Each structure stands twice: as structure tokens, then as C-alpha cells.
Amino acid sequence: SQGAGAPGAPGGVDGPTRARIGARTLRSDRWWAYPLATFVVFLAFIVYATVRAFANSHFYAAPYLSPFYSPCLTDSCEQAGAADFGTPFGWWSLSPALLILIFPLGFRLSCYYYRKAYYRAFWLSPPACAVAEPHRTYTGETRFPLILQNAHRWFWYAAVLVALVLTWDVVLAFRDEHGDWGHMGLGTLLMLANVVLIWLYTLSCHSCRHITGGRLRHFSKHPVRYRMWTFVSRLNADHGRYAWYSLFSVALVDLYIYLLATNVFDDPRFF
Numbered sequence: 001s002q003g004a005g006a007p008g009a010p011g012g013v014d015g016p017t018r019a020r021i022g023a024r025t026l027r028s029d030r031w032w033a034y035p036l037a038t039f040v041v042f043l044a045f046i047v048y049a050t051v052r053a054f055a056n057s058h059f060y061a062a063p064y065l066s067p068f069y070s071p072c073l074t075d076s077c078e079q080a081g082a083a084d085f086g087t088p089f090g091w092w093s094l095s096p097a098l099l100i101l102i103f104p105l106g107f108r109l110s111c112y113y114y115r116k117a118y119y120r121a122f123w124l125s126p127p128a129c130a131v132a133e134p135h136r137t138y139t140g141e142t143r144f145p146l147i148l149q150n151a152h153r154w155f156w157y158a159a160v161l162v163a164l165v166l167t168w169d170v171v172l173a174f175r176d177e178h179g180d181w182g183h184m185g186l187g188t189l190l191m192l193a194n195v196v197l198i199w200l201y202t203l204s205c206h207s208c209r210h211i212t213g214g215r216l217r218h219f220s221k222h223p224v225r226y227r228m229w230t231f232v233s234r235l236n237a238d239h240g241r242y243a244w245y246s247l248f249s250v251a252l253v254d255l256y257i258y259l260l261a262t263n264v265f266d267d268p269r270f271f
């Protein structure tokens with residue numbers, strides 16, 4: 001898209017290099033369905049995740065720890081029996097989720113796929129291809145605050161650490177409530193499915209693709225990185241799908257653990 005040009009000059013779709021078309025769009029399909037669905041689902045997730053992150057309760061139902069609260073690093077984790085990594089933030093009196101959610105949140109907020117989705121659904125910038133946006137100026141991601149989206153690659157490293165911790169949580173979910181190994185309940189399977197989706201989402205990231213195979217002049221001289229890049233590239237084609245699936249699965253696992261912790265039902269056990 002074109003910038004605003006001279007100060008005060010019309011920008012966006014009124015910019016000097018844009019065709020003069022009166023209609024907001026010439027599209028006749030249901031172009032609004034995708035941004036509308038995105039808006040509704042994201043809003044529901046934001047409300048749910050905010051309520052749960054601030055709750056500071058019912059995040060652990062032995063042996064299952066909610067992914068919103070992992071790693072759990074404060075005294076309230078210790079009281080719940082969920083402080084598997086100690087309590088380095090024992091002095092923190094608010095919800096332990098607030099300490100760590102900044103990393104997955106920053107990762108998802110700056111994700112290339114989510115950016116496309118929420119720029120369309122929330123800022124209508126533009127709402128869809130070939131549909132004029134309501135804004136008169138356009139500066140892309142060249143200025144504060146959107147220039148911070150460049151931090152995505154750094155959030156990726158943090159997201160890998162979080163995914164490793166969530167993987168460890170799945171290992172621990174093969175214990176029973178007394179700490180003995182050999183347990184498997186529905187919660188174990190849900191956490192396992194969630195962590196697989198989280199890894200698919202994390203490894204299919206565009207930054208991950210660049211980290212594995214970017215800046216190489218000759219793939220033939222870097223066969224291992226070439227293989228990794230090929231693998232990531234294949235996953236990358238479905239990155240948007242993994243973004244959605246892992247969003248659902250992380251909320252579903254948290255909800256499941258909340259329902260167990262509030263004794264709504266018991267965890268079905270397979271052994």
C-alpha cells in the first residue's frame with residue numbers, strides 16, 4: 001500500500017496512486033465471514049483467557065497443570081502442589097499466570113498469521129482483499145508501536161522454552177495424584193494433544209523457518225540446516241491452521257482442568 005505522501009495529503013485508498021473507485025468493494029462473495037468469525041473467536045478467547053489468568057485459583061487438578069499457569073513459580077503454586085520449578089517469584093502475590101503469559105501472548109500477538117487475522121478483524125485494515133479500509137492513512141509497521149512486531153523472532157525463543165515446559169507437564173501428567181507413574185486419564189491425552197499442536201504451531205513459525213534456513217548462500221554446504229528448513233517449510237504451509245487449533249486446545253485444556261478442580265466431574269482414567 002501507499003503511504004500518505006506529503007503531510008496532510010489524503011492517504012490510504014484516497015492516496016494519489018490509487019484508482020478512483022466509489023464502491024467500497026466490488027467483491028460479491030461473503031468476504032466478511034472470515035474477519036467476522038475471527039473477531040468473535042478472538043474476542044471470546046481474550047475474555048476467557050483474561051478471566052482465567054487473573055483468577056489465581058483452580059489451575060491445578062493433580063496431576064494436571066493448566067497451560068495458562070505453566071511454569072508455575074509463586075507461593076500459590078506451592079500451595080496448590082504445582083511448583084515443579086520451585087518458587088523463584090515467591091513474593092509475587094498476584095496470579096502466577098500474569099508472570100509468564102507475556103511470552104506466549106507476545107509470541108501470538110506478533111505472529112505473522114495472527115497479525116493478518118487481527119488487522120483484518122479488529123482494525124479492518126483492510127477487512128479483506130480488495131475491500132477498502134476505513135482509514136485515511138497507512139504507515140504499515142514502520143512506526144511505534146507496530147514496529148515492535150519485529151520482536152517476533154525473540155518471542156519465538158521464549159515460546160520454545162514455554163513449549164518445553166508444557167512438554168514436561170505432559171510427562172508429569174503420566175503420574176497419578178500420589179506421584180506414582182503409570183497413570184493415564186483423559187486429562188493426560190488432552191494435554192498431550194495440546195502440546196503436539198503447540199509444537200506444530202511453534203515450529204511452523206515463519207521466524208523459525210528463517211532461523212533454520214535463512215541467510216544461507218548454499219544449502220548444499222549446510223545439509224542439516226537444509227533438512228530442518230525443508231521440514232519447517234512443509235509445516236509452515238499450515239501455520240494458520242495450527243494457530244487456530246492450538247488456540248482452541250490451550251483454552252480447552254485449561255477449561256478441562258478448571259472443571260476437574262471445581263469437582264464438576266472426575267477425570268476418566270484409562271489406567
Ligand code: FES
Pocket residue numbers: 107111112113114152201202204205206207208239
Ligand atoms: Fe506465527 Fe511465528 S509467524 S508464530
